[in-house]
Amino acid sequence: MNISSFVADITPSQVEIDQISTSWNAIRDTIKNWMDIVWDSFLTWSYKRKTKVSPIDDLDIFFNISAGNIVYEVLASWDFMLYAKSSIPYSEHSLREYLTYNSNKVRYELSPIKVLNAFKTRIKTAYPTTSGIVRNGQCITVYLSSYSLTIDCVPYMGVADEDFFLIPKWWVDLYWKKANPKIDEEKINKLNDVEHYNGKLKWVIKVLKYWNKYKNSGVSFKSYVLESLIYHALNKNTNYSLSYVEILKIALRFVYENVDVHRNIRDIPDYEYMYYDLDSIQKERLKSALSTLFDKLELSEDTFTTYLNS
Template sequence: MAYTVNSSFEDFMRDSVNLDPERTTKARTSRNWLIHQIEELANNGKIPPLYNGTNHIFFGSFARNTKIRPLDDIDIMIMFDAQGCTTDDVAKKIRKTYPIYVNNPDAKLLSDYCDGNILNSRRMIEAIKKELGNIPRYSKAEIHRNQEAVTLQLSSYEWNFDIVPCFYTTTGFYVIPDGKGNWKGTDPRIDQNRVTQANQQVNGALLPAIRLMKYWKKEHWGDEVSSYLFENLMIDWANSLYSFPMTYPQLVKSALDGLSSLIMRDCYDPKGFQGSINDLDLYDRRRLAIMASQDASEASTAIQYEQNYMTEAAINKWIKIFGNEFPKYGKK
């Protein structure tokens, strides 16, 4: 029963925000099985050989532990052996493409996906998609190319897999498909390290804060702000604080104040490949900032109600901020 603001938030986090632990375990098992199948395809010569070593990278919000319900997508980068292929320049630059030249006559299968001697990322994705469809467990799954990934939509689970082929460069980052047949740079390790370091600075309090505020984003900002941009805004907010809020109400109030300011600014890709990842125009930035500011004011009122022992009124304010999934006073 929710008779206090804190218990309402705890119930909300457990029942509506955080992923169900059993489904998370099942998803990881399913992910590992998929990786094994991809390794078998490579071992059997159905797809190009994989990198000799760690041949996969988990990335995205599921890997960073910032995913909220529903568990709908899981991202995996599969690292292939470049087999002596080269590119013009492996310097890290903003919005650069990296053509991959297949100039090794002994390279297995890669030449099949070339335009001339340049590796076409769309053709490589299509080849992977075809071979995944031949795996018996995936015979009834929907498999399609989605920009930089092969998307595997399973009928037996609620989540999809986005499988992204990649190569590792000699200068320490990765190239992945850009959705147009070319290759672009990325390095998800930077994102992982950034959120891990920020989370450690506040003794593990940032990850649940990101998940809680992602729910707010879903209710108010929706898809206008990507999950990736939002995470970076939340990290910037946390890094700007002198001390991290100790209660859910103070956290939400502080985060909304921070978001109302941060959404107005450019937010630069920490990996150094995309420039600003906030592509909203000034009108939309202002509109979203006003939403956050208005809810920050509502949060302030809710805090005052709680301080005045008006618990039910305070909880009703939090329902206004987070929606009807937030537990009502006295309800399970």
């Protein structure tokens, strides 16, 4: 089997996408229609970038919280606190049930935990027989066993005149952090367009994500970290006319050389991933697995795809 046929096989079909859409639309409407603080939502990360492989087993939905009468304080380059304007009495504030009083700073602060718990309560009410509804760091995770599908529901607040959102910071209960998956999507789509790789970037991402998920046992990359490394590998290359195989080799070499580098697609420090540092043994295991994959590709496309399918 050539690699092009392999990619076609691991790309989600329209039937699969339609089935998944039914599930995420139901979850989205459950939150959006029953919580007056939520006024918009969108699908994001690899599903929206169309870099998922089949079967689709996880989705991410961002929910926009109304930011009326809320301002923010910058604590560090990535850390923020949101609090209510002092000119608005607590009893009249539209977000009062999600506020926590800070006696040291004499103000009411928007608690990401209270927002997340409200999401969880609403979903549990709508899905009383579903046990897999839990708070999972910066989101509420819903597991739908009928589809073997996990949906992460992430609240966010827009920031006026800025190119980022604020989402809960998963390891600090009252902090919010920067995020903007829409910029990631724009960068991936631009490098993948007809003037650049003409589809080959997403093709390579799918192949290596499949390997990472199904063949790379023991230790693997965080999916987003791997996708970011592939993006940076191919963003450095300017010969867009190379064959699929040669482009895949460029990506593999770069990932091998940067196996312990934590970068995101926007190429700015991503401190969250510092919590996933690999030890020396894990790094060597990843490098060994990457070397094996590269060797298979050097032999032939058929050897490479047979290995991935085995």
